[in-house]
Amino acid sequence: MTVLDSRALNRATLARQHLLERGGASVPEAVAHLCGLQAQEPQEPFIGLWSRLADFEPGQLDDALTGRTVVRTHLMRRTVHLVTADDALAWRARHDTMLRQRVLGTYRRELAGIDVDELAAAGRAVLADQRPRTMRELVQAIEDRWPGPPRRALGELLVSALIPMVQLPPRGLWHRTAGVRNLPLATWLGRDVAPLPAEDSDPVGQQLLRRYLAAHGPAASADLRAWCGLAGLPAAVRAVREELVAFRDERGRELLDLPDAPRPHPDTPAPVRFLPAFDNAILGYHDRSRIIDAPHLGLSVAGHRAVLVDGRVAATWAVRNDQLHISPLRRLTDPEREAVRAEAQDLTVFLDEGIEHVHLDGEN
Incomplete structure (x- = not known):
């Protein structure tokens, strides 16, 4: 595998x-x-x-x-x-x-x-x-x-x-x-909530699984549970398992995925992205190591907004006193700092909150 x-x-x-x-x-x-x-x-x-x-x-x-x-x-x-x-x-x-x-x-x-x-x-x-x-x-x-x-x-x-x-x-x-x-x-x-069907195969659970994998896969069953909060999805996993592909992560966990879903080459460049508080790109997993380092896991549940650099959480950001304030969690290279600043400037225009300055910790 x-x-x-x-x-x-x-x-x-x-x-x-x-x-x-x-x-x-x-x-x-x-x-x-x-x-x-x-x-x-x-x-x-x-x-x-x-x-x-x-x-x-x-x-x-x-x-x-x-x-x-x-x-x-x-x-x-x-x-x-x-x-x-x-x-x-x-x-x-x-x-x-x-x-x-x-x-x-x-x-x-x-x-x-x-x-x-x-x-x-x-x-x-x-x-x-x-x-x-x-x-x-x-x-x-x-x-x-x-x-x-x-x-x-x-x-x-x-x-x-x-x-x-x-x-x-x-x-x-x-x-x-x-x-x-x-x-x-x-x-x-103006429409009623759909009732749960009587079938044991759990078609709603199957849809949730497929949709989750399309947005978050490859992922383990524990990741699916962490995202939706539902127990009792094993029947849904069993029902659709034959249409899925399986992998292992470095810990040996089995990961399921849709066959034709995108899995880019690991060296694909990843642009800087500013995420909101409680974003499911981070919270949508039980094992969040694919996107955030263990020492920073607490930030993801405490409402800190994250900055992705090379695809991983590398800083937090907040708007304070008419400044967009960025606090790196690791040392950023000069090109990374430049890319973070450029995306931050675009974000200030979007936010339209009278932000007058982008402050990146570590700069004069």
Whole structure:
């Protein structure tokens, strides 16, 4: 079985993630291909798409959100993701059990004894008037029946687990600050969430596997689980295994992939790319060694924005005091610093936040 080293896996990931070369896809096409973008920080998906798409303009994502082709919803790992409307409807039921278990695990004592089906029915009854509500407003409407649990626990259970919801614009629009107002996904889209089929073969799980590999492969089953947060996908893996190809990584793990997916030569040049916080190019794996070094793993879950140099996380970046501030994690060569500066200058134009200077640590 062919062994793929870290650099080969890195270039495959960059190719799948549109980080080797900016693509020409539309925003909905790109969001679909990437299986969504993590979006609990509302402005971050704009940066992720700018780094991946040629000629991307923020209004394109705004139009997709207001036009209801892309939505903000709790999905993979119970985090807010930007996904296409079609994927939200198709995938949500497959995630229901995981979403419910994660909230109940977080608030085990506070929610002990709650009849979740009864709570969900009460929440749906309140939302039947099709009026958007904040989580607080929704809880206030039903809390007389459940006076014990904290509002936060009830709200998290209702909004992120029991009722498939969408966070409505203007939340998530470019340079807009807006609180979260929720509406059932089916109400916003005018279509029902697809129910889980009865077949044991798990067709939704099979689709998730294929789509994940197209955007993140080659990858191990543990990587798939880390990305989506779902257990119980072995049946899906078994069902499609004959149509996949297999490799090994340097640790001996089996990696699965789509036969015709791009796997560029390890020496393929990789341009500098600025990633947003919580980007799935990093977080979409259990083993993230293909893109980030072990000493820096904590940065990927702490909300630090990353700079890729030669395809790997080599710096962090932030906007502070009218400066785009870049902090290298290793010594950069002069050509690398020049490339980082050039991409940073382009980013300042895109961000349109009055950034007056790019500061790269280590320079006078």
